[in-house]
Amino acid sequence: MxxxxxxxxxxxxxxxxxxxxxxxxxxxxxxxxxxxxxxxxxxxxxxxxxRKAFNDIFDSQINLIRPTATEIKKIGEKNIALSMLNEFKSMYKNGKLTNSGIAILQKLETTFNSTIDKYAFxxxxxxxxxxxxxxxxxxxxxxxxxxxxxxxxxxxxxEYKDSLKEIELIHLIKAHYTKTKAPEIVLDQSKEIWEGLxxxxxxxxxxxxxxxxxxxxxxxxxxxxxxxxxxxxxxxxxxxxxxxxxxxxxxxxxxxxxxxxxxxxxxxxxxxxxxxxxxxxxxxxx
The missing domain is CATH 3.20.170 (ADP-ribosylation fold)
Structure with missing residues (x-):
């Protein structure tokens, strides 16, 4: 029914x-x-x-929430693709994000937004x-x-809401650096992004x-x-x-x-x- x-x-x-x-x-x-x-x-x-042509400047804007150094480290170096391990390890040191880590997060954010800006609605x-x-x-x-x-x-x-969609950047880091991309994780990310759009x-x-x-x-x-x-x-x-x-x-x-x-x-x-x-x-x- x-x-x-x-x-x-x-x-x-x-x-x-x-x-x-x-x-x-x-x-x-x-x-x-x-x-x-x-x-x-x-x-x-x-x-x-x-979305750059939309009359609403907030339309389809997704706030990416940056992870802490601890959250990045918890992904586990053993789960990182060997070819990307050194870059991954350069993101944190002594419990803090390094300058390299901040630059990598900025690059991921730019890549994400550049990809979304290519979508046609x-x-x-x-x-x-x-x-x-x-x-x-x-x-x-x-x-x-x-x-x-x-x-x-x-x-x-x-959907009309009081605030914009937020997505944890840690998910994009996992998708970028880990050895395997579980289909259900990729699907969940896609759903979250489309919800934001x-x-x-x-x-x-x-x-x-x-x-x-x-x-x-x-x-x-x-x-x-x-x-x-x-x-x-x-x-x-x-x-x-x-x-x-x-x-x-x-x-x-x-x-x-x-x-x-x-x-x-x-x-x-x-x-x-x-x-x-x-x-x-x-x-x-x-």
Whole structure:
């Protein structure tokens, strides 16, 4: 029997997108053609980003807790790979971390963060009727919201907490220096890291976010070279509908409907007198 408090499987996930133009002096048709959101929609491409591009400076930040010299020594020199034994032993002396040990910890921290910075994410919401989301990510209700089939995107629910995720650096030391890496230890570390990458502070709870990580190695290489965004193609069948914002202009609606190369539904967001956003089937006169 399913608990009444259990999270029910989602049918749809939503991506709010802004509509903006930078080219002055061009016709409305030319401006719409050059809009990144509209071009991506027509070409069925979506922007993935790494955490450096997030608007929340604390998003996906993981605090690495440094071990003491005693904790490092307890790993046991007999468990260390022979080729790394001298380096391992250089980390501590007389119960204290050495300068070499501090430098090694710093290097491990840098390597960890550099690896995480290469990860590509797609951030979605389980809501399409959020006034705040339309205002913040839908260019003040003038943008659009893409309704994706949730079964097509294996996204993870973001947890909202009072503090950021902490991971003991001793686990990374063990993974780096020991002779054998037990599968269950590696799995536990992966789970902990992913938990940290899907944790945000409670002030962002209104987003109701779900997060997907791409495993595309080419994208990771691109991010390693200093890029923060990547356009990823998706199957048009992933899209269930396009939702127009309360203030989306007639020109934008007509251009998208006319130029979209695949079949989908169109919907319209409407502001009610009760202070809610209502999503309705789109009517050409809307």
């Amino acid at each position: 399913t608990s009444p408090d259990a999270e029910q499987p989602l049918t749809f996930l939503y991506k709010y997108r802004s509509i903006s133009f930078n080219e002055d002096g061009k016709s409305i048709e030319e401006k719409l053609e050059s809009c990144n959101t509209i071009r991506g929609l027509i070409e069925h491409k979506i922007a993935l980003s790494n 797609l951030c979605l919401s389980k809501r399409c009727d959020s006034n705040l989301m339309w205002a913040h990510y839908g260019s003040n209700h003038t943008g659009i919201c893409i309704e994706f089939n949730a079964k097509k995107i294996p996204a993870t629910k973001v 899907t944790t945000k502070l409670k002030e962002w709870e209104y987003e109701d976010e779900y997060r997907f990580q791409s495993g595309n190695r080419e994208v990771e290489a691109k991010f390693a070279a200093g890029h923060h965004y990547h356009l990823e193609s998706y199957d048009p069948d992933f899209v269930n509908s396009i939702i127009f914002g309360v203030r989306t202009t007639k020109e934008v609606k007509e251009y998208i409907i006319k130029n979209l190369t695949y079949k989908t539904l169109f919907k319209q967001a409407r502001a009610t007198k009760s202070g809610k956003i209502l999503i309705e089937p789109y009517q050409a006169s809307a």
